[in-house]
Amino acid sequence: MTVGIVGTGLIGGSLALALRNVGHEVIGYDSDEEHSRVALERQLISEVVDLRELARRSTVIAVCVPADHVVHTCRLLLDMPGSATIIELSSTKGHIADALCAHPSRGRVVLSHPMAGTEYSGPAAAIAGLYAGKTVVLCDVESSDDDRLAVVSTMYETIGMKLVYQGSRAHDMHVAYVSHISHISSFALSLTVLKKEKDEKQIMNLAAGGFASTVRLAKSSPAMWTPILRQNSKHIIEVLDEYMDTLETFKQAIQDGNTTKIHALISGANAIATMLPSSHHENSINQVS
Amino acid sequence: MTVGIVGTGLIGGSLALALRNVGHEVIGYDSDEEHSRVALERQLISEVVDLRELARRSTVIAVCVPADHVVHTCRLLLDMPGSATIIELSSTKGHIADALCAHPSRGRVVLSHPMAGTEYSGPAAAIAGLYAGKTVVLCDVESSDDDRLAVVSTMYETIGMKLVYQGSRAHDMHVAYVSHISHISSFALSLTVLKKEKDEKQIMNLAAGGFASTVRLAKSSPAMWTPILRQNSKHIIEVLDEYMDTLETFKQAIQDGNTTKIHALISGANAIATMLPSSHHENSINQVS
Numbered sequence: 001m002t003v004g005i006v007g008t009g010l011i012g013g014s015l016a017l018a019l020r021n022v023g024h025e026v027i028g029y030d031s032d033e034e035h036s037r038v039a040l041e042r043q044l045i046s047e048v049v050d051l052r053e054l055a056r057r058s059t060v061i062a063v064c065v066p067a068d069h070v071v072h073t074c075r076l077l078l079d080m081p082g083s084a085t086i087i088e089l090s091s092t093k094g095h096i097a098d099a100l101c102a103h104p105s106r107g108r109v110v111l112s113h114p115m116a117g118t119e120y121s122g123p124a125a126a127i128a129g130l131y132a133g134k135t136v137v138l139c140d141v142e143s144s145d146d147d148r149l150a151v152v153s154t155m156y157e158t159i160g161m162k163l164v165y166q167g168s169r170a171h172d173m174h175v176a177y178v179s180h181i182s183h184i185s186s187f188a189l190s191l192t193v194l195k196k197e198k199d200e201k202q203i204m205n206l207a208a209g210g211f212a213s214t215v216r217l218a219k220s221s222p223a224m225w226t227p228i229l230r231q232n233s234k235h236i237i238e239v240l241d242e243y244m245d246t247l248e249t250f251k252q253a254i255q256d257g258n259t260t261k262i263h264a265l266i267s268g269a270n271a272i273a274t275m276l277p278s279s280h281h282e283n284s285i286n287q288v289s
Numbered sequence: 290m291t292v293g294i295v296g297t298g299l300i301g302g303s304l305a306l307a308l309r310n311v312g313h314e315v316i317g318y319d320s321d322e323e324h325s326r327v328a329l330e331r332q333l334i335s336e337v338v339d340l341r342e343l344a345r346r347s348t349v350i351a352v353c354v355p356a357d358h359v360v361h362t363c364r365l366l367l368d369m370p371g372s373a374t375i376i377e378l379s380s381t382k383g384h385i386a387d388a389l390c391a392h393p394s395r396g397r398v399v400l401s402h403p404m405a406g407t408e409y410s411g412p413a414a415a416i417a418g419l420y421a422g423k424t425v426v427l428c429d430v431e432s433s434d435d436d437r438l439a440v441v442s443t444m445y446e447t448i449g450m451k452l453v454y455q456g457s458r459a460h461d462m463h464v465a466y467v468s469h470i471s472h473i474s475s476f477a478l479s480l481t482v483l484k485k486e487k488d489e490k491q492i493m494n495l496a497a498g499g500f501a502s503t504v505r506l507a508k509s510s511p512a513m514w515t516p517i518l519r520q521n522s523k524h525i526i527e528v529l530d531e532y533m534d535t536l537e538t539f540k541q542a543i544q545d546g547n548t549t550k551i552h553a554l555i556s557g558a559n560a561i562a563t564m565l566p567s568s569h570h571e572n573s574i575n576q577v578s
Contacts (some may be wrong), residue, residue: 115495135494164494177486178495182503185478187558188535189471194560196531197466203564205424205453206404206467212565214471216502219562222555226548233543240540242485244533246477251529254522259515265476266511272479273508275492276501 002027003155004058004084006051006073008039010118011089012064013126016044018159021128029054030123038123055082060151063088068227071099078105085148087112091175092231093139093168107145110152111168113137113175114161119219132160139168176235181243183217183225184236190218291316292444293347293373295340295362297328299407300378301353302415305333307448310417318343319412328412344371349440352377357516360388367394374437376401380464381520382428382457396434399441400457402426402464403450408508421449428457465524470532472506472514473525479507 003019005012005028016026016039028045030036036048054061055077063073067090074096077086087110088096100106116134118125136156141149153163166174193215197203229236253261292308294301294317305315305328317334319325325337343350344366352362356379363385366375376399377385389395405423407414425445430438442452455463482504486492518525542550 174491190558190561192532202463218558222552226552243481263511263515269476269479269507
């Protein structure tokens with residue numbers, strides 16, 4: 001089938017590569033001409049077209065634009081001539097579900113969140129294997145037409161993804177816990193170290209693998225993350241409060257020299273190991289830096 | 290030469306492997322019999338001996354025990370028959386420098402901190418390549434005898450490490466910034482997610498590579514990290530305060546829906562990319578999960 005990619009950055013470009021690898025025709029549009037040029041040069045897409053042509057020719061359109069442009073782009077596409085199934089791939093869902101719920105063609109849209117990414121962005125960062133073996137969350141599937149959902153499910157499965165179903169509210173709460181808070185923790189860690197450690201040479205000398213790993217997400221793009229943090233603010237604030245309380249507990253234990261308490265906190269934190277897929281365990285060993 | 294490893298866990302065991310690979314005889318001692326057994330079985334060391342025999346036979350002794358046992362172990366070894374050069378490899382230096390400064394054989398000891406590790410521990414986690422290409426900090430070198438320092442420097446260089454020199458006080462401050470705070474941030478993140486996200490299945494479904502990377506250090510051993518956090522408490526509290534202030538700034542910006550401020554904070558955090566060795570950049574791309 002022909003898939004139209006709107007937004008040919010890391011997310012859209014990687015999807016394009018994966019879909020071309022399994023034999024689909026992939027055309028693309030990006031409001032940034034330089035992005036279009038690189039996407040074409042890297043052969044992420046076979047052709048750059050305007051939005052109207054993309055809407056007309058595509059069987060499936062993947063909307064891979066920053067979170068604050070998703071609703072507008074979906075509405076534009078739904079109102080153009082064409083009958084494509086439209087999927088959007090952003091990190092927050094509640095506001096999209098709200099904005100589109102009354103649209104007469106809501107059934108043509110499938111809300112999806114592939115749990116995959118890197119700290120890089122743009123078409124130059126796209127990689128074919130980004131999605132293979134990962135989970136994709138499909139949200140509010142009861143609001144999508146059954147045949148649309150079937151096409152999208154097959155498409156994701158074909159590139160090796162595992163399907164999971166959530167309501168958009170539950171999704172936004174869960175990702176605040178396991179994804180958005182990680183980013184804030186990493187941004188803040190970077191800012192702290194940059195402010196406190198004036199001597200750049202010391203950072204470069206002493207930054208062992210552990211620091212690089214913890215601060216990796218701090219390289220993530222502000223254009224992508226600013227709207228995510230704004231749109232999911234309610235859940236994020238809730239988790240952030242809990243995170244800051246936990247840090248305060250750590251601080252008190254360290255200040256009091258309470259080794260029993262410090263030991264108990266670290267032992268409690270160790271429990272996360274059982275929740276992570278074992279592949280991460282293997283990776284970590286191999287990655288050791 | 291013969292190197293004696295005291296403490297055959299991740300740090301000592303990996304050093305043993307690297308030294309055997311370049312042709313040294315490596316014997317070992319561990320107060321935990323199970324550790325000794327695994328170290329021998331994995332051929333990290335060629336022989337398990339008692340501490341007295343290790344002191345008598347070794348040219349260099351590497352003390353690789355948890356931070357709260359380093360001073361005691363160094364004193365024991367210095368007072369036994371033998372003339373080995375003693376290196377210790379722990380993460381905090383000030384208290385060791387203080388405790389040993391008046392010892393008549395202080396010159397036999399070299400304080401070193403290899404900036405390498407993983408979130409795993411014990412001899413089963415030891416890997417031959419842990420140290421190659423990494424930095425090792427040598428502290429207060431003016432307090433070590435020149436010939437002792439020369440032997441240790443050559444030994445570290447032979448296994449591919451880059452030498453850096455710091456005073457023990459400066460070292461403790463710098464590692465609080467770029468290593469110890471990363472661990473606390475990761476422990477607290479793990480505890481927060483485990484507490485807030487009651488549904489374990491959701492963690493496993495949604496934990497993308499970013500979360501796994503940020504929380505990796507939360508698997509670190511409490512036996513190793515409790516004494517480190519206690520011994521370096523002064524510097525750690527200082528950095529922790531700054532970290533919590535930065536999180537509060539983020540929270541305010543998100544609460545106010547101040548996208549200009551959020552964007553500026555994330556852009557500021559992005560600057561860490563230039564401070565990290567480019568190899569981490571490459572690794573991250575390959576590791577993307």
